[in-house]
Each structure stands twice: as C-alpha cells, then as structure tokens.
Amino acid sequence: MNIDLILRGGRIHTMSAVGTTDAVAIHDGRIIALGEDALRLDARVTRDIRGKTVLPGFIDAHAHSVWFGLTLVELDVAPARSLDEIYALVAERASDTPAGEWIVGAGFNQMSVGNRYPDPDRLTIAAGGRPVWLKHTSGHACVLNRAAMSETGVYEAALRGVEGGRIVLDERGEPTGLLEEQAMRLVQDVMLPYPLARIEEALEAATAHYVSEGLTSVTDAGIGGGWIGHSPQEFSAYQNVLARGSLRTRQQVMPESSTLARHGEPGATGSFVGFNTGVRSGLGDDRLQLGPAKFFLDGSILGATARMTEEYHHCAGSHGYYQGNRDDIRGHALDAGRGGWALAMHAVGDEAVDLAIDIAHTLRAEGITPPMPHRVEHGGVVRPEQLTELAEAGLTVIGQPRFLTLYGDGFREFIGDDRAEWSFRSKSLLDAGMSLALTSDRPVAPGAPLSVIESSMLRRTESGHLYGAHERLTIDEALAAYTTGPAQVTGWAGRKGVIAVGALADLAVLGADPCDVLPEEVSDIPVAATVLGGEAVYDPEGVIAV
Template sequence: MRQSPVLYRAGTIISQDGTEPEAFAVAADRISATGAFRELSDRYPDAETVDLGDAVVVPGFNDAHAHFADTVQSRLDLDVSPASVIGVEGLLEAVRERAASRRGWVLAGNYDDSVTGRVDRAMLDAAAPATPVIVRHVSAHWAVLNSRALEELGVGEDAPDIAGGSYGRDQHGRLDGRVYERALLGRYVSRPGDALAPLPTPEPADVMAEYARVAAEWNAVGITSTCDAFVGPQQLEIHSMARAQGGRGIRVAMLLAAERYEEYRALGLGTDFGDEWLRVAGVKAFVDGAIGGRTCRVSEPFAGTHDHGMLISTQEELDSLVGRVHADGNRLAVHANGDVAIRMLLQAYETAARTVQTGVRHRIEHCSIVDAEIITRIAALGLTVVPFSAYARFYGGRLEEWYGSDRVERLFAHRAFLDAGVPVAASTDHPASPIEPLGAIQSMVTRRGVDGVRVGGTQAISVEEAIGVYTIGSATATGEEGRKGRLAPGYLADFVALGADPRRADPEGISEIPVLATFTGGRLVHGGV
C-alpha cells in the first residue's frame, strides 16, 4: 500500500522557486507538492500534518566547500585555537600537557599565528623534546613541527624543497620547523611508502564515534549537505565506513584529491559515482596557497612586504591535469586564491574547453582576489565559483592589514560574481572558519568582522541572495541543482525551520537566529516539532 505523504505548514516558507507556499507535502524523501494548505489537505485527506507554527522554513543549508572528514579527525587532536589557548605560552603548555598524558604524536590544530603569535621548532622541542609534535595552522596550508616530528617524517636538515612546497629555515639555514603547502598537503592524502610520509591517523572506531557527533552538530546549525573538499584514501575510508553503517544525517559529496586521480580513475570513481548520501562531485587540485595563511600567489605583494606568495602547481602541470580530467568528463574543482593563480587556472580551463566539449560545469575554489577581466572570463566559461562565505566576519580588519584597503574591495567578490551571472556557492572551508551558515550569511550581507571592521563593503549582497548561495548555488557546484536547493516537487525533502526570518532581521543579528529543526529526506535530524 502506498504511504500517504506528510504535510508541513509554517508561518513562512522560502521555497527558492519564486513562490512562498503555505505548505508542502513530503512523500518518501522528496517534496511531492507545494501550495495552499487547504488544497493540499483536500488532495491528501489521510495525510499527517506537521505544523511548524511561526517558524520560517528554508531549504537545507549546503556548505559546498568544507572538510568534514578532516573535522572528524581533528576532534581527536589538541585544539590550540585562540579560543582554547592564550598566547604562545598557553599553546606550549597545552602541548606539554598532551605529551605528558598520552603516548604517540601530539597532533594540534587551529593555530592562528596572527592572534596567538609565532611558534617555531625550538619552542616545540623545549615543550616536548621526546614526542613528535605538529601544530597545524588554521588554514591547513602550513604547520610547525618539532625535531622529533621532522625525524619521523624523514625530513632532514639537507631536505630540499619539493615542487609546490617548501621547508622553512632560519637565518643560519637550519630547518625552523615550518612546512608549507604541498610539503604538508601531500601528507594529508599520501599512503605509507609514498615519497611524502603520511601523518598518523586515529583508530577507525574512534573516528566513527566522532563522525556521528560532527554530523549532529552540523545538522544543529541547519546543514543538510556538504561537499568534502579534499578527499584522499584516509578521508574516503572514513566516509565509506559511515555510509556502510547507514548514516542518514548529512549528505556528502566528495572532491577526490588529484594526487590520486589515476588510482581513483582505475577504480571507476568519477563524477556522480555514488548515491544521494555519498557521491563523487569531482577532482580537487591546487594552484596556490591560502588567504589566511598569507601564501596565495598575488601580483601585488602582501601589504608592507615584498612577498608575492607561493605556487603549488606550474602552468604546465595545471594544463596537463585539467586537460586529462576534463577530457575524461569529470568535474574539476581547483583551489586558486590569488589573482595570479586564478589567471593560470583560467588559461588551463580555456585551453581544455577549446579542445574537448563536455557538459560538466567546472569550479574555482575560493577565487578570492579578482578584477573585471577575471570575472568576464569566468562567466564566459560558465564556471561555478566557491568563494569564502564567512571570512569577512572571521578575519575582519586583518584582511585589510594583509591585503590593503583597495584590494579587499575585490576580495570574496560575491556582489560582482552575481551581477555577472556567475553561479556562486557557499564555503566556510571549515575548520578554517566557523561552520554556522547563518553566521556566514551575516558575513556576506554585512561584510563586517567580529572585530567590528567592515571589509570590502562593495561586495555585500542581500539576505535573499545569500540564502541562494547556501542553497541553489551550492547545489549547482556539485551538479545537483535538479534535486537540491529548492522546496519544490521532485526535490529532496531537506529543510530547516528557523526562529525568525533572516530577510526581516537586523543584519547584524542574523547569526543569532535559532535553528529550531532540521530535516534530511523528510526525517527530523535536529530539534523538535
């Protein structure tokens, strides 16, 4: 017997299809109808009704560039964020305590040098001389290691820099413990026996317990879907284990690490492989470094310096990878922050588009520093951009210190992208910035940091547009705009009930709006009704 749908009604329903229906019907895991409540009640007389009262219902939030599996693993690490430790001494004391209380590596994360202060190899050696220690920057693009950790990874004093990565040295030419870009990133997705030794990983049972907790936390802030933006063998195993155990809280798309592309390709893991809970969205590669880590490749040096940042890939390497993946019909999602890096990537995309025609819409991850010429080329190629949604709020005035007042007006250019008709998706890059979608929406709308400084105000967008970025835009980024991002017939029944309408709230208070309930596939995964 066919099961009757469930009718949902609420004070306001923002469907993202141009209408605001009074109610909608959910059958199995999809929206089956929308419209006036009386009409739907007549149509489905046996249907159960869930009345969400005065709540404001929106499609489920979708973070199109975050690091779910790495977030899970990092929960087992030592948190040295500014919220957890005070200054360098606080960080070193936390390392000392962890080294004394546990065996094995001290893996520490969320270090922000611009707040905490500079940490180096000698400091970590003094804190934990016999224990390998790695302290990862919040950007995840560089880290500081002590001598034991360098030894464990096979990095000696005579270690040469590698293509796209480097080892920091002091004024005497000695390793200072800093490891940059590919010299670190490659270890996130390597295996034992590879040229770059992998970092240690936790036990699977511990990871699975954290996986469920992280999914519940993301549901609690309204997230029903995410795209895990750098998936190597470790991350793929984590997601596959969770899928096998039947997790139904959050839908995960994956960007597979380009470093292992041939291996994945041989296994048949290409774009759209999988199901609506776990699937491949594309292939992730890097051109340059980070915005917050101040390693992105820029034409104009960072403010007050002669430093133009780093490249991870050469133009030749980029052309080869883009051409191969594009010809295979797979989506590319390539990290490019600085204007130099973005132009390199556009050249590779343009060359590939002239060579082979495919129906796949590629992505630019972050696409942070742009100008009119760059945006015109992006629009002509039909690309999706995935700029940082929360960075204006997270970093605030530090962005102006690093990039200057003129350049921040071209940073995370949501306004300019939307005006040019470029699809824009949401990205917190969590754990690089806070995961909460409402905080990120506030950031895009106000462009005001938590420090009170407004940065790049000309790139502010409306609340309606910001909700679109977190719903339709993110669905477009993973090729799922036909089933996600709207509350319309045929779409997945992923939705969130909010305690107030973000469109009518004080823009500076959007982040404080409560998430009353979250539904994934029509199933309540957070809150109550």
C-alpha cells in the same frame, strides 16, 4: 492513500517562483505538494510548526568533513591568544598522553598570537619530549617541534628543498618548525594514513554537528590524497558510515588530484586520466556522490603562498607560488577534464585564477562539457576583468565570506586595501551572471550557515573595517547562496536547495525568519529542526518527530 508528513502553520520560503507558502506535503523522501494542495491530502503525521520558518536544507559546497570531524577530537589551540597559552595547552594535553606518542593540535593561526609562531624548543619542553604537530587553520601550513622534525626528516629535506612548498629557516639556516604547502608531506608521510575507524568516527561526529545547524548537503573538498587527504580509504569510510546509518547529511566528495593517474599512452585510443576503472564525476546517488576532482593551484593569503601578480605588502619581492610546476598542473587538470572529470580548482591569488580560467577555456574550446560545473575554489583576489573571463569560461567562484569576519584584517595587511576591494567577492559574481555559493571551508573557519550568511551581508572585520562594501549581499541573495546557488554549482539544481514538487524533502526549520531580523542578528536564530528526505535528523524539541 496516507502520505508520510504534512508541515503546516509556518512561513515556508520555497526559494522558487512560488515564493512563500504555509504548508508542505512529503512522501517517500520527496516533496509532493505545497500550500492548499498539501492541506487537501491525508497524512500519517501532520505537524503544526507554530509560526516557525522553513527553508530548504542548507548546502555547504566547500567544507572538509573528515578534517572537521578530526578537529572535534584533536587538541584545539584556536582559543589561544598568546604563545604561552599554546605551550600551556600542549603541556596539559601531554599530561594525558603516553610518552613517545604524538600530540596533534588544530586551529593554529599566527594572527591570533601577534603574528608569531611557536618556538620548536619551547614546544618540545611543553610536550615533555613528545613530538608535536600543530595544524594551521588554513590547512596550508603546520608547525612541528624538534622531536617531530627529527622523526619526519625535516632537517635532511631542508638541505635539498621542496617543490611546491617550503621549510622555513631561521637566520642561522636552521628549520623553525614551520612547513608550508607541499612540505607538509614530510609529516603526513609519517602520520598518515589514519586508521579507517578513526575516519569513520570523524565523519559521524562531523555530520551530527552539521544537522544541528540546518545543513543537509555538504561537499568534502578533497579526499584520498595530497596534503589534504587522510587515507586512500576515505571514500570507503564514507560508504561504511552510510551503510550503518550514521552519515547524517548527503555528501558529495572531491578526490584530490593526485589520486588520478594516467592510464594508457597519451593520445592512444582508450587513454584517459582517472581511476583504474574509469569512474568519474557524477557516480553515486543523492546520499553519496563523487563530485569534481580537486586541483590545488596555489596556497593561502595568510601564509603568503597564494600566487599573486603583484607582490605581498609585507614581503617585498614575494608573489607566492604554485603548488608544483605550472605547466604540469595545467596538463594534469586538462587531462582530467578530458577524461570526464569536473574540476574544482583551488585558486586564491589572482595569477592562479588566471590559470584556472585558461584551463576551463581550453576545455570549453575543445567542446568538452563537464558532468557538473567546473569551479574556482576561494578566489581570494579576483581582478575586475577576470569577472567577465570567469563567466565566459563557465566558471564560478566558491567563496567564504566568514573569512573576512575572522581574518579580514590580516588579509588587508598582506595584500593592501586596493586588492582587498577585489577580494572574496560575492555581489559582483552575481552581477557578472555567475551562480553564487557561499561556503564555510570548515574547519578553516567556523561554518554555521547562518553565521556565514550574516558575514556575507555585513562584511565587517574584527576591527570593524567594512571589507568591500560593494560586495555585500541582501538577505534574499544570501539565502539563495546557501540553497539554490550551491545546488546549481554541485549539479543538483531543482532537486536540492528548493522546496518544490519533486525535490528532495530536505528542510531547515528555524526559530525566526532571517528576513525579519537585522543582519547582525541572523547568526543568533536557532535551528529548531533539520529534515533529510522527510525524516527528522535533528529535532531536540520534537518539532517534527512523533
């Protein structure tokens, strides 16, 4: 029998006890042999990769594929370094936008423009009267101009307030255009849902970009509802793009918690929280699967909305807030866990992490085993004693070390250097016995895996500050945290994230070995090819393809 493919002549990091090898044999989408065993087989295609390095395909366990894909076509204001530059970008987009249509921008970060926010009147002038919606890079806030505030009812809502969010007012009591957390629903109720075709276009663009960076599996951390969803049909968009062969990466998706509803009377036989059909985490296959349910407990550090036990340095008396009533969030999460859902709990502040631990401990005490691991997303501040509590609750923290490179100086301003030592942990999670998955949270931050890996080893801010030196990873630990670690966290241990007999044939072929370069050079390593299920999905130089 001729098998499909043999790759030879390179350094293959298996991320297993085998260590490195020099050949891998692939058939029917899976790895069937390594080393000398592989070279004894006959293949329809044999490729000498001429000294290149092969790793398991990278796995990003927390990104936002639809959101990221949309940013590729929306106005990008991230490069702006002053408010005047933002107004100029809006004016330029307005020149190509029909009168009355919305101008939608992405990537706004007040820290990039002197910790200031756009003036709603200046935005209105720049847009020629068109409504403007600028999304904060964190995803936890947005800025509207006067026209947009009028169309979305912001002025009326400011009089009654918003639970789990805030409409920021100026000294005269007038809305500034800044909406935080649940207040963003005002604009989303007008602008959403996006058309299905636009979401499909976004997915095609996002996954095509992913494979150019060696990514083969991505978890979309919140679809279908809440302030992070773009349409109740988002899962249908995934199915449609997969069916026509344009979904380039394997995808696991997290339905946002508001999409789950109670069915039946609480406590009655057959009562559960979930979808009408009873579908829950784990449904699907290796190409498209339902992951955990996404629960937002709090907000973000840069928005000062993450729930902290101690107050923010820049805002006396402010501890951030939960995204709704704490007891209601807890009850809904427990009911979902009892209904068979794994939980992915967005908890940035340490007080929110306490709530996540409590929820997981309660489910474990009830003897409920999730279909895949429960998780804490972000863990912006994790106190020392919480490390043991997280491990005992069966949780791990899904972190984003790239945040430190881009936003670390701002974090220190908001939470101070003492709490920064407990912030966005990596090494201490491993030391506490937890699985470690490094992720991008793209498009909140640029998400190339090699750049995230580099950040996890350096932990240097833009000013050069060493942010939590004790949390730095070695290259071996960092590579594992983008392969075997996220495979474990997403319920695919042994089948993804490893080059082993029986595993999915997902590979990243690199132009240099990350183990052979300086930490600050890792992000410069080129991705030569990406293989998904034995097929080259990215191969600009013909390294794999015939």
